[in-house]
Amino acid sequence: MALNSVNTNVGAMAALQTLNGTNTELGIVQGRINTGKKVGTAKDNGAIWAIAENQSAISNSLNAVRDSLQRGQSTIDVGLAAGDTVVDLLNKMKEKALAAADTSLTSSARATLAADFGSLRDQITKAVSNASFGGANIVDGTVSSMAFLSNDSGDAFTVTAKDLSLSGLSIAASASFTTASEALTMIGTVTTALSDATDKLASLGTNSAGLDAHLTFVGKLQDSLDAGVGNLVDADLAKESARLTALQTKQQLGVQALSIANSSTSTVLGLFR
CATH class of the missing domain: 1.20.1330.10 (f41 fragment of flagellin, N-terminal domain)
Known part of the structure; x- marks a missing residue:
């Protein structure tokens, strides 16, 4: 049985985690669109970044x-x-x-x-x-x-x-x-x-x-x-553009879900009327 509590809102916490995950993915996609790269730093993919940097160094030296x-x-x-x-x-x-x-x-x-x-x-x-x-x-x-x-x-x-x-x-x-x-x-x-x-x-x-x-x-x-x-390292901008649209929609839905989860605790007030 679900616990009716104003201290702990499990639904809001789950919605917030989902929204944060979506925002993280959205930031990654926006970064790829801004730079045109899917691997821009060693943090993105250390092995691929190292290979690309070495090959770029050779190309530049040529x-x-x-x-x-x-x-x-x-x-x-x-x-x-x-x-x-x-x-x-x-x-x-x-x-x-x-x-x-x-x-x-x-x-x-x-x-x-x-x-x-x-x-x-x-x-x-x-x-x-x-x-x-x-x-x-x-x-x-x-x-x-x-x-x-x-x-x-x-x-x-x-x-x-x-x-x-x-x-x-x-x-x-x-x-x-x-x-x-x-x-x-x-x-x-x-x-x-x-x-x-x-x-x-x-x-x-x-x-x-x-x-x-x-x-x-x-x-x-x-x-x-x-x-x-x-x-x-280059990003497929057509693919990233489609993903951006999907994540923006997902973000809006996440905000709505969090709003609904937050409002659920207000129903407890009805018990004291």
Whole structure:
């Protein structure tokens, strides 16, 4: 038999516990909707939160890897641009030397060709020395290789540098000619340098393609990590919205139930009338 007491209202206590539980669930759902996450702190789910934080740390560190690889791309692109200029200048130098090898030319005409040849030669030095990006030059012969970040562990993606300077192409800094025979010899020198330059550019281009491919991979890896973290911690807002509506209704019913339970003790007053 139920006890009629003004000191202890079991029905009110039960209704209050239910209402408090609903309010707690409602707070959790509102928090998920506000943050967009079902696991926002270690309190929500310690194991999932730890996994997500570790994967997020890796993804964030890959930003530095991407920056390094993109810097490498730019450095190589500038070097390749300089290399194209060097090849073009060598072709023009060969043309001048070939013209000067004509024995029917006068000395003054050959001297003019030699002056043009020297100007072209000096332009190679200028093109190579100016082919730097952020202070790094991969074609001036000052370094043998360059290392860029390849992963979040700090491992290196190494690119072999190519020397496209005059000395790297076996051309003397004062290379020229005064006679037809010297011009003929210079044709061979420039032809060899031209072949060497194109081989070096081809190798540099291969390295550049490898760098591009690795950068693409890093971007995809980062996207996959971000998607994985999202699967672990992101809230399904459509589901949470539906749950919010249900809990709000449940909350209103809980308030009504508590109100009814609280009013039940007032019936005891009727016994004293």
